[in-house]
Amino acid sequence: MTEYAIDIVNITKRFAGHTAVRDLTLRVPTGSVYGLLGPNGAGKTTTIRMILNIIAPDSGMIHIFGRPSNDPKITERLGYLPEERGLYRKMQVRRVLKFLAELKGVRGSDADRRIDEWLERLSLKTPEKDWGLAKIDELSRGMQQKVQFIGTLLHDPDLVILDEPFSGLDPINAQALKDTVVELKHRGKTVIFSTHLMDNAERLCDSVCIIAQGEKVLDGTVTDVREEHGQRNIALALEGDGMAGVASILRDHSLVKRADDSNRFFEIELAPGADPQALLKRIVESGASVQRFEMIQPSLHQIFLQKVGARGVEERMSGHG
Amino acid sequence: MAKLWAIIKREYLERVRSKWFLIATFFGPIFFSAIIIVPAWLASKSKATSDVYNTTILDATGTGFGHRLAVNIAGDSTIPGRMPTVKVVAPSELTMAESLATHEVMRKQKTGYVVVNQQTLAGESARYAGTNATSIADMAQIKSAIRQTILASRLEKVGLDNEKMKEITFIPLDFSTERITERGRAGSGMASVLFGFAIGFLLYLSIVVYGQTIMSGVLEEKTTRVAEVVMSSVPTDTLLVGKVLGVGAVGLTQQILWIGTTYVLLKLRAPIMAKLGAPAVTFSLPDISLAAGILFLLFFLLGFIFYSSLYAAVGSSVNSESEARQAASPLMIMIVSTGVFIQPVLLNPTGTTAKVLSLVPISSPIIMPIRMAVTGVPPLELAGSLAFLAIGCVLALWLASRIYRVGLLMYGKRPTMKEMARWVSYAR
Numbered sequence: 152m153t154e155y156a157i158d159i160v161n162i163t164k165r166f167a168g169h170t171a172v173r174d175l176t177l178r179v180p181t182g183s184v185y186g187l188l189g190p191n192g193a194g195k196t197t198t199i200r201m202i203l204n205i206i207a208p209d210s211g212m213i214h215i216f217g218r219p220s221n222d223p224k225i226t227e228r229l230g231y232l233p234e235e236r237g238l239y240r241k242m243q244v245r246r247v248l249k250f251l252a253e254l255k256g257v258r259g260s261d262a263d264r265r266i267d268e269w270l271e272r273l274s275l276k277t278p279e280k281d282w283g284l285a286k287i288d289e290l291s292r293g294m295q296q297k298v299q300f301i302g303t304l305l306h307d308p309d310l311v312i313l314d315e316p317f318s319g320l321d322p323i324n325a326q327a328l329k330d331t332v333v334e335l336k337h338r339g340k341t342v343i344f345s346t347h348l349m350d351n352a353e354r355l356c357d358s359v360c361i362i363a364q365g366e367k368v369l370d371g372t373v374t375d376v377r378e379e380h381g382q383r384n385i386a387l388a389l390e391g392d393g394m395a396g397v398a399s400i401l402r403d404h405s406l407v408k409r410a411d412d413s414n415r416f417f418e419i420e421l422a423p424g425a426d427p428q429a430l431l432k433r434i435v436e437s438g439a440s441v442q443r444f445e446m447i448q449p450s451l452h453q454i455f456l457q458k459v460g461a462r463g464v465e466e467r468m469s470g471h472g
Numbered sequence: 473m474a475k476l477w478a479i480i481k482r483e484y485l486e487r488v489r490s491k492w493f494l495i496a497t498f499f500g501p502i503f504f505s506a507i508i509i510v511p512a513w514l515a516s517k518s519k520a521t522s523d524v525y526n527t528t529i530l531d532a533t534g535t536g537f538g539h540r541l542a543v544n545i546a547g548d549s550t551i552p553g554r555m556p557t558v559k560v561v562a563p564s565e566l567t568m569a570e571s572l573a574t575h576e577v578m579r580k581q582k583t584g585y586v587v588v589n590q591q592t593l594a595g596e597s598a599r600y601a602g603t604n605a606t607s608i609a610d611m612a613q614i615k616s617a618i619r620q621t622i623l624a625s626r627l628e629k630v631g632l633d634n635e636k637m638k639e640i641t642f643i644p645l646d647f648s649t650e651r652i653t654e655r656g657r658a659g660s661g662m663a664s665v666l667f668g669f670a671i672g673f674l675l676y677l678s679i680v681v682y683g684q685t686i687m688s689g690v691l692e693e694k695t696t697r698v699a700e701v702v703m704s705s706v707p708t709d710t711l712l713v714g715k716v717l718g719v720g721a722v723g724l725t726q727q728i729l730w731i732g733t734t735y736v737l738l739k740l741r742a743p744i745m746a747k748l749g750a751p752a753v754t755f756s757l758p759d760i761s762l763a764a765g766i767l768f769l770l771f772f773l774l775g776f777i778f779y780s781s782l783y784a785a786v787g788s789s790v791n792s793e794s795e796a797r798q799a800a801s802p803l804m805i806m807i808v809s810t811g812v813f814i815q816p817v818l819l820n821p822t823g824t825t826a827k828v829l830s831l832v833p834i835s836s837p838i839i840m841p842i843r844m845a846v847t848g849v850p851p852l853e854l855a856g857s858l859a860f861l862a863i864g865c866v867l868a869l870w871l872a873s874r875i876y877r878v879g880l881l882m883y884g885k886r887p888t889m890k891e892m893a894r895w896v897s898y899a900r
Binding site: 227235239241 | 475478479482485486490692693695696698700701702703704705706881
């Protein structure tokens, strides 16, 4: 088995008028859960489409499991869930799934057996009701999402690519998806997904890559990324009154570089050379009641805001990723 | 190849299973045999009606001319009620008699009346007035009966006996028409034109209907993002070709079913006509060889590929049905302007217009089969037409695949012509 499920070297993709992806290099270790993070319009979907060989990069190389991404044999090892979802509305569920399976080289009774297994597993087929015989548009939205998962995973792909998988999912399906991702990892599969929801990424991913405006901002394992960004963060939780005093302390740039204010909870990045003890002392002196004051590793959310800041978020909100 | 097959299979089976397909396939033959049976039925109607028997003959000749005319109008005097009424009147009473007869017609007791007098005996004039005065067939029957009666009375004057006279004047002429082409006699002219029209109309309709079917199919895949899933498994060209062939096969199935059942219905035409109460008309089907039949289907398939690949390109470039209708209007114009030429080509299938239109791929899939149906087309012209159409198909597919693979991934605003032209130049 090759070390990297995905090995992208210096790819660039230009569309009329703008560069969607610029000189991106990215390696996804086999068997890992990998997060592709970035604001809307950062180039996530374009990158995913190039990995899937739906579009070709203008320059650079993409290898999947050590083979060029345009190798037709490779597509059968990939499973893809696009960002916005839908299926042939007038088609019967089983027939849709069978069609998707055939496109991935799974045929005949093998496909039928897998479809049954999956339908039963996601409770779309029970002794009372077999939704497999219904048409897609007779299904609820949640059930349609399940059918789409099945379509993505039916051929037991080695590399699963999910574009914004959590958008539009109800909490139950979101949990089912998380469970599925964990299970895939346990079975040695590689999962790469794009998201702008940092909490999910932080909990699920082994490694991440943050891109903005088509360029890589940083990448690495979640542990490395957080360590690199040092023990310079403080989690502060307050009780009762005294916010006003604290707010003015947090604006003191000799102590605090930036603070993420969630009303009662603050994630504070210290100014270079500032002493956390001095900060604690000032806060206590201001009369605020401190519930928690802890040196922490920065969250991905913090790192994301710090690295991407305002620059990538505002521009190119086209939704083309 | 297996994946192309999966796409063709899905397109084919999903459409053949649809209610729409069943309905269209069932009503098609009924419609087409109606096209052929109704004109034949109307043609049988163009014989004189029984109205001619319900007339009055005002005979002012004083020679018994009216009675003989009545026999000639009735044709067969043995059927009761077929004889027109004869009123012998003096020339001076004619005006009075005419106004009485007019009242009878107005009260719907009679259909009309014929006035015969000395001028009629001289072969100069006769008059008819009635509700059916505009019926060409009725008038022709009465007119010929008058001529026949005049002829008979003249023959009588020169001393011919009754039997001889009947023998001479009896002319039951059946005037049938047949068309001659460069290849020889080609059956009934009327039948050929009808057949040519049916073929042209069928092709025209199929191309429009199936072109739009492909367009909305592509649009559905785009808006539901199924296209992206499929494109991650197969190259876009395979998807496009699979769709075109799959839907094309549906069209072909339908045509074969239509042609087959229409053929059977036509074989059963005589019994059907008899049930309708129309006498069987001698009506020979145009002699279509198997080779010609295959050529028709080939033209359909190529014409379909030409137009449907362009329709697919349009479907990929838009985001909604209403946008699609607008964006497809250039294609509609191409097809409709061809449709406008169906009739001129039927009337003059060997003219320059027909020849040029049967070479241009935009119109040849409709025009050439029409020409083949109504006239002999030289093999060289046929080969040229097929060759140009095949080249047209390759170009259309090439152009469509380039627009298709970019368009499917582009959401948001509808592209301008200029932008689409730029897509064509994109690498991938």
